Structure formats: C-alpha cells, structure tokens
Amino acid sequence: MMESAVDKDETDRGFAALAGRIALIVLAAIGVLGGTGLIAGFLTAFSEDANGTLSMRDIAILAGAALFVLGCLYGGWRAIRSMRAADVAAGVPTPRENRNRLVRVVAGLLGAVIGLVLVLHHDTPASSPLALLDGPLSPVIAIVLALLVGVLTPALSLYWYLRVVDEQEAAAYDKGALVAIHAFWVGAPVWWLLWRGGLVAAPDGVLIYVATAVIATVIWFWAKYR
Amino acid sequence: MKNRLKVLRAERNWSQADLAVRLDVSRQAVNAVETGKYDPSLPLAFKIARLFDLAIEEIFDDGERRG
Numbered sequence: 001m002m003e004s005a006v007d008k009d010e011t012d013r014g015f016a017a018l019a020g021r022i023a024l025i026v027l028a029a030i031g032v033l034g035g036t037g038l039i040a041g042f043l044t045a046f047s048e049d050a051n052g053t054l055s056m057r058d059i060a061i062l063a064g065a066a067l068f069v070l071g072c073l074y075g076g077w078r079a080i081r082s083m084r085a086a087d088v089a090a091g092v093p094t095p096r097e098n099r100n101r102l103v104r105v106v107a108g109l110l111g112a113v114i115g116l117v118l119v120l121h122h123d124t125p126a127s128s129p130l131a132l133l134d135g136p137l138s139p140v141i142a143i144v145l146a147l148l149v150g151v152l153t154p155a156l157s158l159y160w161y162l163r164v165v166d167e168q169e170a171a172a173y174d175k176g177a178l179v180a181i182h183a184f185w186v187g188a189p190v191w192w193l194l195w196r197g198g199l200v201a202a203p204d205g206v207l208i209y210v211a212t213a214v215i216a217t218v219i220w221f222w223a224k225y226r
Numbered sequence: 227m228k229n230r231l232k233v234l235r236a237e238r239n240w241s242q243a244d245l246a247v248r249l250d251v252s253r254q255a256v257n258a259v260e261t262g263k264y265d266p267s268l269p270l271a272f273k274i275a276r277l278f279d280l281a282i283e284e285i286f287d288d289g290e291r292r293g
Contacts, residue, residue, distance in 0.1 A: 094246045094253060168255035168264045224254060226263065 013060045015225055017086070022221070026078030029112070035069035038117040096166060103160045110156065114148055117141060169224055176220030184212045228287040232260045234278050248277055 042062060046054065054062075087093065093101070121141050137145070161170065189209055194200045235245050242256045249256070258264035266274065267277065275282045275291075 012229035091241060091243045091253065094243060094251070096246075096250060097252045100252070166255045167267050167270060168251065168258050171264065 018083070018225055019221070021086075023085045024079040025076050025083075026071040028079065029115075031072030032069055032076070033115045033119050035065050035072060036116065038065045039069070039119050088154035090132075096164070099164045100160070100169075103156065103164050107156055107160075110148065110152065114145060117145060172220050172223035175223045176216040176218070179219045180212045183215050184208065185213070227262060227265045228289070229259065229262070230285050231256075231274070234280075235260075237275065248274055 038060060042058070046058070118135075118137075121135075121137055161173065165173065188203065191200065191203045191208070195202050204205070231245075235242070240248075242253045242260075246253045246256045251270070255264065259266050271282050271286060275285055278285065
C-alpha cells in the first residue's frame with residue numbers, strides 16, 4: 001500500500017544515519033584543516049631552509065598529505081550530498097528551515113575561514129592535536145580573528161537563536177547550553193582541585209573550552225533530532 | 227503529553243510540512259510534538275488550537291482528570 005503524505009514521517013531520517021553523516025563531515029573538516037596545516041608547515045620550514053631541497057621522502061610526505069586532504073574533501077562532499085538527498089526525500093523544507101540552513105551555511109563558511117587562517121598562520125610544531133590553537137599569531141591576524149569570533153559570530157548566533165529557530169530547536173539549544181555550563185562549572189574546579197593535589201596535569205583552558213562546546217553541541221543534536 | 231495532532235492533520239490531508247508552514251515551525255518540530263517528544267509552549271498550543279478551531283484540551287491530553 002502506498003504511504004500517503006499524511007502518514008509519512010517527513011523527518012524520520014534515522015537518528016543514527018544523520019549523526020553518522022554529520023560525524024563524517026566534522027571529521028573531514030578536521031582532516032582538511034590538519035592536512036592543510038601539515039602541508040603549510042612543511043612548505044614554511046622548507047622555504048626557511050636556504051639550502052633546502054625537496055628529497056623524495058619530502059615529496060612523498062607532501063603527496064600523501066595532499067591525497068589525504070583530497071580524500072577528506074571527497075568524503076565530506078559525499079556526506080553532504082547524502083544529507084541533501086535524504087532531506088529532499090523527506091519533502092519540501094519550510095521557509096523557516098531554509099532560513100536556518102542559510103545561517104548554518106554562513107556559520108560554516110565563517111568557521112572555515114577562521115580555521116584556515118589559523119592553520120596557515122601557526123608556526124608551532126604540531127606536537128599535540130591542540131597545538132593548532134596555541135601557536136603564536138601576528139597582532140593583525142589576532143585582531144581580525146578576535147573581531148570575527150567576538151563580534152560577527154555572536155551576532156550571527158543571536159540572530160539564529162532569536163529570529164530563525166523555532167521553539168523546539170531553541171529548547172534543544174537551551175538544554176545543551178544548560179548541561180554544558182554545568183559540566184564546565186563542575187569539571188573545571190574538579191580538575192583544578194585534582195591538579196593542586198598533584199594527581200593530574202595542570203588544567204588546560206583550550207581543552208575545557210572545546211569539551212564545553214562539544215557537550216553543548218551533542219546534547220543540542222540529541223534533543224533536536226532524537 | 228498525548229495529543230491528536232496527527233489525526234487532525236490526517237483529517238485535513240495535510241503533510242507535516244503543510245502543518246509546519248501554517249504554524250511557522252520546522253517539520254522536525256511538528257514531528258516532535260506529534261510523537262510526544264516535545265510539549266509545545268502555551269503560545270504554540272494556542273496557535274495549533276486556533277488553526278484547528280478547537281480548544282487546547284481537545285487536542286492535548288496531560289493525563290490528569292478534573293476533580
């Protein structure tokens with residue numbers, strides 16, 4: 001029997017499938033940024049070495065990194081295509097959903113610009129996955145990025161929250177923010193106390209920030225799409 | 227909270243997207259309300275009631291009985 005438009009659950013795209021596609025896109029973005037950073041760092045080191053010549057090993061590393069970046073781009077593109085196909089199959093998006101999508105695209109582009117600038121301007125050896133966030137920046141780049149993060153991002157975020165999302169998504173966002181702020185309020189002092197007791201390494205502000213953002217995002221996603 | 231949203235929608239042969247456009251929400255929100263995963267705010271509940279020309283308690287059931 002044919003399923004009518006009334007019976008069809010237009011948003012039942014499968015929570016796990018949607019989560020998997022988004023995880024793939026995030027991993028691909030991280031891979032692109034990491035691979036681009038590796039290539040940029042490698043070429044910077046090479047240009048600073050006056051007598052430097054690219055050995056076969058260097059070329060192999062660069063080619064491998066370039067292939068990795070291309071692979072990540074392809075994987076991310078496939079995941080985005082798959083998401084779009086699932087969305088089309090689910091029916092026509094409402095005007096509010098279209099506005100939401102537009103804001104997310106703008107936010108994604110903004111994040112990509114910030115990420116790329118960070119990757120191309122850091123000159124710290126990638127000794128840890130978070131070294132990207134600790135490298136020194138020129139004052140001009142730092143000010144431009146601070147303006148993007150401190151003015152443009154909150155303006156976009158406020159517009160999204162106050163004008164674009166419906167109340168169900170706002171409630172999901174509130175839930176994520178509530179859990180994240182409590183994780184921060186509890187997690188940060190617990191880490192600090194354990195550090196003072198000599199039991200763990202010193203608290204890492206970047207790690208705490210990233211963990212808080214990840215918790216808020218995961219809870220928002222679960223509350224909105226479950 | 228239980229509700230008759232899906233039945234009322236079916237009576238009018240509306241899809242989730244049709245109802246979402248009329249309520250100015252996403253399809254996800256309509257689905258979440260229909261399946262009881264999200265209880266609408268009072269303004270949205272009134273909007274739904276007005277759209278179907280019914281009282282709120284004729285659409286939503288909180289399971290409590292009047293004494």
